[in-house]
Amino acid sequence: MSNVRVAAFSLSLDGFGAGPNQNIDNPLGIRGTELHQWFFPTKAFSSMHGGPEGESTSIDNGFAERSFENVGAWILGRNMFGPIRGPWNDDSWKGWWGDSPPYHVPVFVLTHHARATLTMDGGTTFYFVTDGIESALTKAREAAGGKDVRIGGGVSTIRQYLSAGHIDEMHLAFSPVLLGEGESLFHGINASELGFTVSSVVSGERATHVTLAR
């Protein structure tokens, strides 16, 4: 079955999915990287980004690996693709991930500014979608060919798809940190009214993994 899902999305215990003041030096906002301390030591991470091979048998790694399984297309907000705001000045920015991004499938980037499709090494193609979240989802579903569409983030993008009722399943990784400020995932969104209930809560090595479904 093809689901629209959020997976391996990190939150602080006070509910923030990114810190404040995102910029090129702090792509996840100030202290935002603290949210992902559970992910960095996993084999899933090292497989994507190189470096010494990470933990392959941890609970955290299991969740990280499953987050990539059966994903046929991604949708990303523009700020997750890069730090540039406003019109694209040129095509030099090709994402945070180098020549061979860890997606390996079509990735639809939400933006208000048109840009030519970008074909990267390893099967990743970035499509820039300027006509809204519904259009991006339609395109992503088509591209996914029956597999899942993963809404990669950031917080604002997930909130838009949540509010529109498009997300079927969410795996959230609560990291043992308090950010105090930043981008709240749920504030002002009634996840219960949207039909979500808690499917499972699993204590990992460095995060508490919560799965929500409806």
Add this chain to the structure above:
Amino acid sequence: MSNVRVAAFSLSLDGFGAGPNQNIDNPLGIRGTELHQWFFPTKAFSSMHGGPEGESTSIDNGFAERSFENVGAWILGRNMFGPIRGPWNDDSWKGWWGDSPPYHVPVFVLTHHARATLTMDGGTTFYFVTDGIESALTKAREAAGGKDVRIGGGVSTIRQYLSAGHIDEMHLAFSPVLLGEGESLFHGINASELGFTVSSVVSGERATHVTLAR
């Protein structure tokens, strides 16, 4: 050492400490009792409220029991004491807990409306404090005689003491539910800036126990 602490305080995974629309039928707000499903099966609960003896060896019970240890005085918001709003019409309301409330120490109830001190069975005395949270804390510290002051709740009371910088330690029990709406503990409060960090995260049988300290 005498600490001001919050303990065994239940939250939903989306950060609510009570549901909306508190009233006499829903003292914890709509669906608020779902937050406390971890507590009801414990021996700590049955010791307080009677009924068949609860679990004595569970992780959840350990946290519940420790929440009562070394507590010399409590502070409660008025809505936690009862459903009556505005002036006390008479003295017939004596709390939700019957003749012998499970506190057994002085309890300071924050209210805007004066009322005579209420001496209950089993060592609980309710004092009604009309001159603010600082005054209540001073009185509670004195009454506690070197033991801890426990801020029992509800959410609004904890938020006031948090914002004023008076809370030293918090044990929060995250229940596996989404409330969607209600009273958010942290919204608009920067727990990190207040100096809190996460001391521990422990997976219990029916809740995830998070301890914050500063």
